[in-house]
Amino acid sequence: MSMSQLNSKLLAQQPKEIQRLLNYTDALVRSGSQIEDRYWQGLTAKLLDKLYSGRRNTAVEQTLELLGSQQQSQHYEILMELAESHAECQQIEHEGVLYDALLFSAPLTAWTRYQLPQGELKPQQHKELEESLRATVLAEGTMCALLPNLVNYDEMPQTYQQAYAWTRSLTAQALGRSQDPAPVNKPEEASSLLADARFLIGVVMAPVGQALFRWQQSSDNLQAEHLRCVEQWVARYSAIVTPLFTGCQLQFLAPNAYYMNNRESDREIRPLALKAGITWLQTAVKLSPDQLRAVIVACGEEQIEEYRVGFSTISSPTVIYGCIWPVLSQEEAESSFHSDDHVDIPDVIAALLSTLGLVQIQRLPGLHSTETCDDCNAPFFPDINGEMQHPELPDEIDLDPVQLH
Structure with a gap:
């Protein structure tokens, strides 16, 4: 389906900024050269900069939602890539030199039978983490600024505009222009997840055209150099933060761009959440x-x-x-409708549950509501008849139900 086949009345109802985003994205789909691509990308970047630096808005998110609802997967992927890139990558001039700035993260995933800690760092631990990044991952001569603590998903930006604000704030800190902390979301209630991710977030800067990461400076086997840098970083990262996560099993991901690592962490957590949940039911609830x-x-x-x-x-x-089990791409969202070319995610989930010892596993057809509890905002889950219920442990079990990621 092309943009021309979209409901013209639906398009006309959209705000001007959304119409422009749709038009630029469609132009990029139709473009046949890198030169034309750069032209439309430049116009899109100017519009994104205006949206991100202006009043609070979710124009980009609304546009992506519209494209997704109309099954415009190619348009969706193009706009999402541009939206992410403009939020996490910026150029800024400092003392006559133009710099590239990248918002990056170094995630860890953790699961436990108890409760995950929040990831607060002592000043000495924060200092050691920055020194370790410089020694193992960041290219020589780069500038860097980190958030003071490890953060979880609830504390991280919920919109592209908020991620853009993080990049600007940490860039200013790296340049010594500001000491104001980047705004971190503070949920009303602490998360009670048994499997989740924690992120060390920062900005790394280098003059335009120079390397941001140490493996970019290698002239030999690039893959081997990347692996060596990551292994050295993980060894140091683990030594510093493992004492914060007593009773937890940890896995460490390679430092990378912010949005890339969000998806990689989600991908790692999905099976961990099932494993942690079944382990908890087995040990705490005796099932x-x-x-x-x-x-x-x-x-x-x-x-x-x-x-x-x-x-x-x-x-x-x-x-x-x-x-x-979150969906991480438009391709995954369409998996149920394309049986030959796409991985069937419910089959993946069922196979994992089977390896964890479950025998009674049922898949139900259709698209169900993302309903949550009005009182506690906990998600509802399906029973055998497809009715969405609030999870409730049996009365004889004196434990609060725990929501998994």
Whole structure:
């Protein structure tokens, strides 16, 4: 389907900024050369800069939602890439030199049978992490600024505009122009997830055309150099932060651009969340995997946004637990409709549950609501009949249900 086939009335109803984003994205789809690409990318960048630096808005998110609802996957991917790049990459002049600035993260994923810590760093730990980054990952001569603590998803930007503000704030800190901290979201209630990610976030800067990362400066085997740098970083990172995560199993991801690592962390967490949940039910609630039933459904408003897995005992339809498996790309969102060319995510989830010991696993068809509880905002999960329920542990179990990522 091309943009010309979209409902013209629907397009006309959109604000001017959204119409312009749609037109520029469509022009990029139709472009047949890098020269024309650069022209449209330049116009898109100017518009994104205006949107990101202006009043609070979600114009980009609304445009992506519209493209997704109309199954415009090529347009969606192009706009998302430009939106992410403009939020995490900036150029700034300092003392007559033009610099590239990149918002990056060094994530870790963790799971536990208890409760994950929030990731607060002592000043000495923060200093050691910055020194370790400079010694192992960042290119020589770069400038860097880090957030003071490890952060989780709830504390991170929820819009491209907020990510853009982080990049600007940390860039100013790296240049010594400001000491004002980047704004971090503070949820009303601390997360009680058993499997989640923690992110060391920073900005790295170098003069335009020079390397940001140490592996870019190698003239030999680039893959081997990248692996060597990452292994050295992980060894130091682990030594510094592992004492903060007593009773947790940790995995460390390579430092990379902000949005890339968000997706990589999500991808790593998805199976960990299921494993942590079943382990918790087995150890804390005393329910073995063969006593459980899992029901898998796709959830979203107009397209698949996530899969939800509801757990109940074989003897009762009441949902006692739930896990969310987020969709990370437009291709994954369309997986249920293209059986030959795409991975069937419910099959992946079912296979993983089977390896964890579950026998009763059911997939339900259709697209279900992303409904949450009005009182506590916890997501609802499916029972065997496809009804979305608030997870509730049996009365004889004196534990609060824990929501998994």
